[in-house]
Amino acid sequence: MNSIKVLIGIVSLLLLFVSPVKAGEICESRLDSLEFEDFKAWIQTVRESNCARTTLSEYPELARVDVGDDPVAATSAYQAAVRVFLSVIGKGSFDPDFIQITKTMNLQSHADAVNFKALTFNLKEPEGTGYPDIERTIDIGNTAVTTYKTYRRYCVTAKDETACALWEKTARLLGAMAYITEDYRGVIIGYTLTQFQRKLDDTIDKWDDYFEQRKPQLPWEMAINQVANRGVRTKPYFTLPPRGDWIVLHPALVYSHIGDAPDGEQDEAALAIELVGYNWWEREYLSGFSVVAINSDRARVDDTGYGLMLHFRSHYSLGWSKNGDDEGWFVSIDLLNAVDDKRKQVRAKRDEIKTEFEAVKPGLEALLNAQ
């Protein structure tokens, strides 16, 4: 057992000696001596190698915090880490050399540096939310990146040694920052996406209900409703489906009953044209209404009449009509089918009960006789 411990110790010592040398080589390579396209590889190496760790060792307060899956803890740790890094980078922003650079290059970064100071001092948890302000942290991070890019540009274009040194230092710090905050970011991203996904699924369900439950629309009704519900598609956020839709010149087959019509012609299939109406698709019972023209072929009754149609659950309709002096009522085929379906269901259930009863009847009779 002891020999294993000794072996682990030796290996650890070796690693301790070997890694910094490698990391040192990478860390100390001059960025300005690299081709621009090599920069991608360089920053990648900084992020993945011990360079980040060696940079971190200068700041013991940045020890990794185990935040588990807790988004609030992750946010706090993320913010704390960013703040320490930025206090270092931020010092660079106030460096007289840096300010001179920004002035020389006539850049907005000078203003950014001032904003940076204000942001750093204001960075605190908003009262009562229990959730630090990530957005502000990101803003500060971006200011730091701007600072870093200013150094880079000045180093590359003006070959200014101070700028090059500052660029390297900032790049290394940003690499290290990315390294330490990776886990925290993962937790925050996962949590944010989960919350977003839930709301997304709810909204999608509502839209699917809308397309399923709304009254069927014909091309011209679609065009009219596009204008009427324009805001639904132009708003800059995920809107809920329209609450209702217009009904315009919509033909439907109905069963019409006119009591005063000659015998045998009282009940007839008729064509109803919904001239204009409105329907609220979510309403459970009475969902809408239409003004209708109704046309049927009966002797001694006007062919065309007018009336009012009421819609129930968007798909079933019942109406009253007047053909000349003759009043009548009508139901939509859907409603008739629904009633018919219901009737069939009741009959089927009745037959089922009857069969079951017939099956137990002899036993029941025997039991009664025995008593």
Place this chain on the structure above:
Amino acid sequence: MPTNQNSKNMLVVVHGMGEDTREGVEAEVRQVLSDKLGSNIEDKVDVRAIAYNKVFNDWRRRAADNWKQAVNALEGRVHFTRTKSFLEKAVKVNDDNFYATHWLDVVLYMSTLGVRVQLEVARQMTQILQEFNNGGNLNSRKIVLMAHSLGTAVTHDTLHKMWHGGFEDARYNNLSKMPFTFSAFYQLANTSRLLKTGIDPTSRQTAVRPAPSGMMELMYNVHHKFDPIALVKAFKIDDLARWLPEQNWPDEFFFDVELSGVHAVNVHGMTHYLSDPRLHCPLFNLLIDDYSYPPDRSAQYKKHDKGVFGKKVDKLKASIDAIDFDEIESISEIAEFWKKIEAVQSDADAKLEDLTAALKAIADKGDE
């Protein structure tokens, strides 16, 4: 966080108009990128597609049923014959493969159905981002988003709502505070201005810009010189410094790339765009960690620019130059023109002649 050392960089593709499935788009992109890379792209990059066609297909099926019911109601009536015939035509157009899978999609996207399409894209994108996040190594891995044609409009609108707008009854529930950025957003044959339903994608109001605190580091707008779809109400940033005032060097974050090599009649096709080294070389450089630009990159660009049609392209170019694309407002005009292009794809010689004739016809119409 779970960390998977094998997690790769990711390319997420949103398709354009047409009958595309997720698997079909993924296979198409893998095929062309593997050909250009000279090895299997899947070894280095996870290619994922977002497909929204099901939303259109469901709508078409339901609409056809409803319209047929109305036709049945009018059956046998002396009146309403015109209405009946109109509805019958509408059902036919809905069933017609070309219109249904191309132009009807465009019209439908601009209706309220567009919101349902955006929600579908947001759902699939959120799932992909969750997978990317679960793969760990967030610092070293990259994720690039790419959209083509109608997909650019869909993606622009969806991203803006995801990262900025949120939901009607929960505006705060958006991704603006999420510490995540796409490494780049490629827009091929950008239609987001042509098919604008809300915010102008070339204005500063949009969240879909490579600005600090934004959802992407870099934006590429790629258009082909001879692609009419990308030329009508083109996505143009006239003053980049005004569009990206937050960036000291905006030209480091936004790239407008014009392609000119003609290697197929359907210059609008996604494969045709991806085949161009001006597009795929920088894309590989972003996505593949050990990629190096080919030493003869400039020569490759020039060779590709020449295309396969030689001098015939000059004729085509003259026709293109004659068109004032800002004058074309009607989608049906573009649809008719495009149908001609698709119709002649089978014959290489005839197709350029027809394409040139089709372009001339549009130019003449503009003169009238």
